[in-house]
Amino acid sequence: MGFGQLSYDMAHLLGGGVLLFSFVLLYQRRLSGVIAAFAAQGALLALAVAWQGWAQGAPGLYLTALLAAVAQAVLLPLALRRLVRHLAVQRAVEPALGIGASMVAGVALVALALMVVLPATAGAGLQAREDLALALSVVLLGMLMMITRHNAISQLVGLLSLENGLVLAASGVRGMPLVLELSTAALVLMLAAVAGFFVFRLRESLASLDVSALHAHRGEREGEGA
Amino acid sequence: MMHPALLVLLPFLGAVVLAAIPRQPVAALANIGFSAGGFLLALALLALPREVEGLLHLDALNLPLLLLSGLVGLTTAVFSAATLPAEGFGPRAGRAYHAAFQLFLGANHLALLADNLGLMWVAIELATLASVLMVALHRTPAAIEAAWKFLMLCGVGIGLALFGTIVLALAAQPLTGGGAASLSIAALGRVAREADPALMTLAFVFLLVGYGTKAGLVPLHSWLPDAHAEGPMAISAVLSGLLLNAALHAILRAKAIVALNPGPLPPGALMVAMGLASLLLAAFALWRRRDARRLFAWSSIEHMGLAAFAFGLGGPAAMAGLLHMLGHSLVKSALFFALGRAIVLKGGQRLAAIGGLNLSHPVLGWTLALAILATAGLPPFSLFASEFLMAQQSVARLPWLALPLGLGLLVAALALLRTLQDLCFGPATADAPGAPPPALGEWAVLAPAQLHLLLALALGMALPAPLAALLAEAARIAG
Numbered sequence: 001m002g003f004g005q006l007s008y009d010m011a012h013l014l015g016g017g018v019l020l021f022s023f024v025l026l027y028q029r030r031l032s033g034v035i036a037a038f039a040a041q042g043a044l045l046a047l048a049v050a051w052q053g054w055a056q057g058a059p060g061l062y063l064t065a066l067l068a069a070v071a072q073a074v075l076l077p078l079a080l081r082r083l084v085r086h087l088a089v090q091r092a093v094e095p096a097l098g099i100g101a102s103m104v105a106g107v108a109l110v111a112l113a114l115m116v117v118l119p120a121t122a123g124a125g126l127q128a129r130e131d132l133a134l135a136l137s138v139v140l141l142g143m144l145m146m147i148t149r150h151n152a153i154s155q156l157v158g159l160l161s162l163e164n165g166l167v168l169a170a171s172g173v174r175g176m177p178l179v180l181e182l183s184t185a186a187l188v189l190m191l192a193a194v195a196g197f198f199v200f201r202l203r204e205s206l207a208s209l210d211v212s213a214l215h216a217h218r219g220e221r222e223g224e225g226a
Numbered sequence: 227m228m229h230p231a232l233l234v235l236l237p238f239l240g241a242v243v244l245a246a247i248p249r250q251p252v253a254a255l256a257n258i259g260f261s262a263g264g265f266l267l268a269l270a271l272l273a274l275p276r277e278v279e280g281l282l283h284l285d286a287l288n289l290p291l292l293l294l295s296g297l298v299g300l301t302t303a304v305f306s307a308a309t310l311p312a313e314g315f316g317p318r319a320g321r322a323y324h325a326a327f328q329l330f331l332g333a334n335h336l337a338l339l340a341d342n343l344g345l346m347w348v349a350i351e352l353a354t355l356a357s358v359l360m361v362a363l364h365r366t367p368a369a370i371e372a373a374w375k376f377l378m379l380c381g382v383g384i385g386l387a388l389f390g391t392i393v394l395a396l397a398a399q400p401l402t403g404g405g406a407a408s409l410s411i412a413a414l415g416r417v418a419r420e421a422d423p424a425l426m427t428l429a430f431v432f433l434l435v436g437y438g439t440k441a442g443l444v445p446l447h448s449w450l451p452d453a454h455a456e457g458p459m460a461i462s463a464v465l466s467g468l469l470l471n472a473a474l475h476a477i478l479r480a481k482a483i484v485a486l487n488p489g490p491l492p493p494g495a496l497m498v499a500m501g502l503a504s505l506l507l508a509a510f511a512l513w514r515r516r517d518a519r520r521l522f523a524w525s526s527i528e529h530m531g532l533a534a535f536a537f538g539l540g541g542p543a544a545m546a547g548l549l550h551m552l553g554h555s556l557v558k559s560a561l562f563f564a565l566g567r568a569i570v571l572k573g574g575q576r577l578a579a580i581g582g583l584n585l586s587h588p589v590l591g592w593t594l595a596l597a598i599l600a601t602a603g604l605p606p607f608s609l610f611a612s613e614f615l616m617a618q619q620s621v622a623r624l625p626w627l628a629l630p631l632g633l634g635l636l637v638a639a640l641a642l643l644r645t646l647q648d649l650c651f652g653p654a655t656a657d658a659p660g661a662p663p664p665a666l667g668e669w670a671v672l673a674p675a676q677l678h679l680l681l682a683l684a685l686g687m688a689l690p691a692p693l694a695a696l697l698a699e700a701a702r703i704a705g
Contacts, residue, residue, distance in 0.1 A: 120424035128396060139389060143382055152374070159381045166388050173396045175405060 007055040011172075014048035015134040018168055019110070022141035025161060026102045031153055035080045038157050042072025045164050049171040056174050068167060076160060080153060097148040105148075109140040131172030138165030228274060230282045230339050233267045233292065236260065237332030245325035248317060251665065253324045254307035260328055261296075261303035264335070268296030278412045283341035286699035287478065287548075291338050291471055294552055298467040298559050299331045301674035305563045306460035308670035311662040312570040313458050319363050323458065330356040330464065337472040343391050343409045346476055347384070350440060353469060354380050361457035372452035379449040383439025390432030390480070397425035411479055418486040427489040433480040434496055440473035442527045443534060444504040454523035455575065459566030462519055463559035466526045471551050474530060478537060478704045485540075485705045494705075497538030502627065504531025505634035512641035518575050521645060522561055525601055528638050529554040529609075535631065536616045537704060539623065545701035546615035549689075553608035553682050554601075560678035561597035564590060567671045568649070573658025577645065582654025589668075593675050595650040600682055602642035603635065608685035 021041035028034045046069035053061030095102065113136040118129060142162025146155050170176055240260030247253040271292060276285045306327065315323055330353055337349035358380075362373035395408040401417035402408045418426065439446035454462045481493045508528035515521035529550065536547030567590055568583055569575045583591035600607035613635060620628045664671050689697070 116428065120428045132393070132396070136389065139385060142385075146378060146382065155378060159378060159385075162382065162385050166385055166392070169389055169392045173392055173399060175399050175403070175408060176392065176395055 007051075010051050011048070011055060012130060014044060014051055015131055015168060015172075017044040018048055018164065019134050019137050019141070022138050022145075022161060022165075023103065023106055025145055025157065026106055026141065027099050029099070031084050031151070032081070034154060034157050035077050035084070038080070038161060039073050039077035041161060041164055042068060042074075042076070045167060046073055048168060052171045058174075061171055064167065064171060068164075072160070072164060080157070084153065095148055096150055102144065102148050105144055106141050109144060110137040113137040113140055128172060128174070132169060135165045135169035135172060138162070138168060141165075228267075228270050230271065230274065230279060230284055233264060233271070233296075234332050234336045234339065236263050236267060237328040237335065240328035241325045241332065244328055245321050247324070248321065250310055250315065250317075250320040250324075251307075253320065254303075254310050254665070257324050257327060258300070258303045258307055261300040261331065264331060265296035265300040268292050268335075278341050278410075281342045281345050281406075282339045283412065284339065285703060286696050287703045288338045288475065290548070290552060290693075290696060290700065291475055292335060294471070294555055295331070295334055295338065295468050298464065298555055298678075301563075301677060302460050302463045302467070302559065303327070304666075304670050305463065305566070305674050306458070308664035308666050309459050309566055309570065311665055313364075315363065315458075319365075323360060323363055326356045326359045327460075327464075330360070331468075334468050334472050338475055341411050342406065343394065343411060343414075343479070345409075346479070347388055347391055350387075350437070350472060350476060351384050353472065354384065354440065357453070357457075357461065357465060357469060360461045361453050363458060364456065366456070368452075369456040372449075372456035376449040376453045379446055380439060383436050383446055385436070386432050386439070387436025387476070390429045390434075390436055393425055393429035393432060394480070394483070397421040397429060411483065414483045415486065418483045421487055423487055423489040426484050426487045427491045427493075430480055430484040430489075430493050431491075431496065434477055434493070434500065437473045437476045437480070438500060438534075441470050441477065441534070442473075442504070442530045443500050444507050444527075444531070447504065447507075447527050450527060451520040451523040454526070455517055455519040459562065459569065462523070462566070463562040466523070466562065467555040467559040470526060470530050471555060474533060474537075474551065477534070481537065482703060482705050494538040494540050497534050498624075498627070499538075501531045501533070501535030501538055502630055502634070504528070505535065505638070506531075506630060509634040509638035509641070512638055513644075516577055518565055518569065518577050518580060518645075518649070519562075521577065522558065522565065522601070525638065525642065526554070526558060528634070529558070529601075531634075532613065532616065536612070536619075539616070539619055540705050541619070541623075542701070543616055543619040543623075544704045545697050546612045546619065548697050548700055548704070549608060549685065550612035550616070553612055553685055556678040556682040556685075557597055557600040557607060557609060560675040560682075561594070561601055563671055563675040563678075564594035564597055567664065568594060570664075571657055571661050572655055573661065577648055579655060580649050582650075582652050584650045585654040586657065589672060591650045593672060593679070595646055596679055597675065598642055598646040598649070600679060602639040602646075604639070606686045607679075607682045609682070611686050 018041055021037055021044060024037040025034060028037055046065045049061055049068055050065035053059060053065060097105070114133050117133040117136055139162050142158050142165060145158030145161065149155055149158065237260060244253050244256055247256060271284060271289060274284055277283065333349045333353035333356060337346050337353060340346035340349055358373050358377045361376055362369055391409065394414065398408045398414050398417055398421055401420055402413055407413040435446065442450040454465055481497065484493045504527055508524045508531060511524050512521060515524060533547045533550045536543045536550060568580050571587060572580045583594060600609060603609045603613045617628065617631060620631050
């Protein structure tokens with residue numbers, strides 16, 4: 001399989017689209033933009049997984065795609081939007097690293113992913129290699145977002161987008177047992193539910209969603225009680 | 227008819243039942259009952275054949291860890307019942323606490339029993355979610371920060387571990403022909419030799435860093451001290467005693483598979499490096515702690531680093547690593563039992579708040595003192611035996627690594643001895659007024675701790691022949 005074949009080109013296009021939205025996530029300045037970009041990434045992910053299901057002749061993947069479409073593209077963004085509105089938090093993203101610098105770091109991470117995956121997978125099929133490189137890039141960009149944002153909701157979206165990368169990786173491997181994809185998708189939902197709960201509590205106890213405000217409670221400084 | 231799956235299903239059933247019991251003292255007793263059932267089932271595993279059964283398997287490597295997990299689950303349930311008045315949960319938090327405790331135990335057993343790497347991943351994820359819930363229960367700002375950090379860092383760690391699992395399946399898939407076999411530990415072991423070496427190494431790096439997060443290995447260890455310090459007291463014991471072992475066990479399974487393959491990077495070397503880094507960082511960090519529970523959580527990082535180092539060396543050192551895992555679980559949970567009671571009595575967990583325990587509460591004070599001595603790796607407890615064996619192996623095989631190893635051991639042991647001096651001897655600090663007495667009586671705190679210390683002592687004095695044979699077989703599996 002190579003360039004010029006529909007199955008390969010489409011898989012590549014859709015996987016690349018998921019990665020593109022990882023970058024879109026990085027340059028948003030408002031929380032509503034972050035959530036919209038995450039929803040779009042979820043929708044593209046669902047398409048990419050469904051395409052893999054068709055290309056590999058694995059109907060089980062359609063179910064994973066459906067789960068991704070319902071959870072990552074609709075339910076999670078709606079829940080996040082509700083959280084933001086309900087909490088009346090500051091709508092602006094507070095990056096710890098400037099947006100330009102984040103983009104440069106993002107490009108460097110994609111290069112790193114390519115350098116790690118492509119030589120290591122020389123024996124595997126061409127499609128599997130490039131899918132894996134794309135998925136690893138999405139995972140790394142999710143981590144970058146978690147590191148460079150103070151805001152609890154942005155960090156949460158970073159984690160969820162990291163999980164999107166994992167679903168993309170799992171769907172790209174031919175003959176991957178279904179158990180895993182289903183549980184991945186289900187657990188993304190659970191993680192978000194638990195984390196959403198925390199965000200509520202964060203608001204209650206600190207009147208802020210800025211996680212760095214919590215560092216004073218570490219209990220390691222002189223004179224602090226436990 | 228005994229089946230290994232019962233060991234997973236009973237705690238899950240317990241979680242459902244306990245979530246429905248509104249009265250906390252009753253729920254605490256039921257919690258002890260379910261944990262005792264789990265311990266008996268773990269004992270019954272001894273009679274089962276060691277083989278793969280569907281998605282589960284039983285062999286010499288997971289059997290001792292399962293026995294230990296059953297025992298620590300039971301003793302922690304007793305201790306947890308005793309400290310329940312001091313925790314002061316509301317009605318909903320009490321139900322959530324007990325249900326999450328059993329859920330955690332069941333997930334932990336599943337993680338140890340799973341023959342399928344995907345199932346193992348799901349189980350570790352489940353255990354994480356249950357423990358995050360327990361850490362957050364007190365809802366203080368510090369508890370929420372600890373739980374948030376736990377969730378975020380372990381979310382990343384678990385994500386990386388899943389990526390590693392997927393890469394491993396990709397490497398094995400041309401040989402196993404896809405399907406469930408490409409994630410079965412037994413099947414992967416059969417084909418690992420011919421699999422693509424570069425892919426196998428890539429998979430191992432992700433699995434090591436990913437599960438290493440959960441095992442408290444550097445560089446993603448920073449959730450561990452906060453999670454140990456801010457959750458309910460009984461949770462520190464199971465986090466250190468069980469969760470870290472389950473994560474390290476997952477790394478061992480991955481290592482056993484990847485080590486069969488002539489990859490460009492030997493997995494043992496990576497484990498040695500991460501283990502030493504964890505040991506050294508923790509040994510120096512121990513000197514700067516002011517919070518007693520954080521201090522002993524850092525000591526867990528140190529001991530996990532030691533165990534990873536031993537497994538990385540492999541051969542006879544792997545047996546030392548296993549003995550170290552067992553011994554550390556026993557003495558560290560004993561330490562957290564005694565320390566938990568001391569914190570309730572003195573009304574604070576800063577080191578400065580607890581002092582002279584041997585004068586004000588002699589039995590508790592001496593139990594804590596022995597637990598700290600055992601944790602510091604002093605003879606005659608079993609951590610001394612395992613650390614001695616590690617040092618000996620290191621000198622014999624990688625002499626230039628014996629220096630940092632010895633330095634780490636020494637610095638950490640001195641830090642713990644200094645803490646021992648502060649906590650147990652010296653001038654006694656005042657008791658907090660109105661500290662609630664333990665439910666069920668003072669024995670419910672002391673007996674679990676002393677039982678653990680006694681077992682660690684027995685393991686340090688002599689290994690019974692059947693246990694030694696079991697550990698040798700397990701060390702052979704772990705490579």
